[in-house]
Every structure is written in C-alpha cells, then in structure tokens.
Amino acid sequence: MEFILxxxxxxxxxxxxxxxxxxxxxxxLGRKRKSKQxxxxxxxxxxxxxxxxxxxxxxxxxxxxxDKKDRWKIEGKNVIIVNNxxxxxxxxxxxxxxxxxxxxxxxxxxxxxxxxxxxxxxxLNTEKFLDKWSKKKEVKTK
Numbered sequence: 001m002e003f004i005l006x007x008x009x010x011x012x013x014x015x016x017x018x019x020x021x022x023x024x025x026x027x028x029l030g031r032k033r034k035s036k037q038x039x040x041x042x043x044x045x046x047x048x049x050x051x052x053x054x055x056x057x058x059x060x061x062x063x064x065x066x067d068k069k070d071r072w073k074i075e076g077k078n079v080i081i082v083n084n085x086x087x088x089x090x091x092x093x094x095x096x097x098x099x100x101x102x103x104x105x106x107x108x109x110x111x112x113x114x115x116x117x118x119x120x121x122x123x124l125n126t127e128k129f130l131d132k133w134s135k136k137k138e139v140k141t142k
Contacts, residue, residue, distance in 0.1 A: 018060045021049055074122055088113055097121045108133055 018039040023030035030037035039060055042050040049056050058064075065071075072079060077096040082088050084102075088110055091097060097119055099110060111126040 016058050016064060018058065018064075021047070021057075077120070079122070082110060085109060085113070091119060093119070095119075099124050104133060 019037050020029055020040045021042050023037050025031070027033060028036065042059065044050065049059050052059055070076070074096045077094060079098055080087070080091055080095050081098045081100050082091070083100040084106065088097075097114065099107060099121060102110075107124075108130065111121075111124065111130050114121055115126050115130065
C-alpha cells in the first residue's frame, strides 16, 4: 500500500490594484489625483480590457479576493481604529492600532498610552511623534 502525502499549498495572492482604464491620460480621471483612480467597469465595443486581452490591465473578476481569515487584517493581526481614549481601553495586546483623524493634543495622549503599554501602531511612529511635539510644546511654553 502506498501512502499519498497530501500537502496543502498556501496561495500567495498577488494584490492587483484595479484602476480605471484611462486614468493616466486625463487629470479628471485620476492623473495626480489618487481619489479619482478608482475602478470603473470597462464598457465599449472594442474595449481590450473588457475582452480580457493579453498585455492589458487585469479586469476585476471573481478569484482576486483574499482568504476570509486574512481579510481586514494587517500582518495577521486584527485592525482597530482608535479615535479617543475610550477606544484604546478595548484593545488587546495582539491587535494592530490605526489612529484615526484626530487632533494633535488627543493624538499625543493616545501616543503616550501606547508607548507605556507597548502596543503596535500601524500609521504612527510614536517615539518620533512624541519627541517632535514635546520639544515644540516646551519651546512654546517658554
């Protein structure tokens, strides 16, 4: 009897950024304007992307989505957006923090607590931020 070894191969998903067809041609469609560089379904009789021709950008379709267990995660960690100090209390050690759009004063308070608890922040270098603004605060108070 032969034993067949079954190995589960993990797929490495290539993250494709799906952009509008002519985004690079016109400024109103996204040239130098990231917010306008969004996917629009290609229409048109002779559209090469719609026909999925070789050599043209990929068309958004089934099969590009990531695994369910890996969605909405950064480096395999759950992502939590923090907008105030109350949100910071709910965070566990294994979570990744993203600091929301808040003012400098509140951000400094959050950064101090994050530094004490040794939590990971994705979009802020806490030490650099605290050094920069504490020095400016000292100069302003003198």
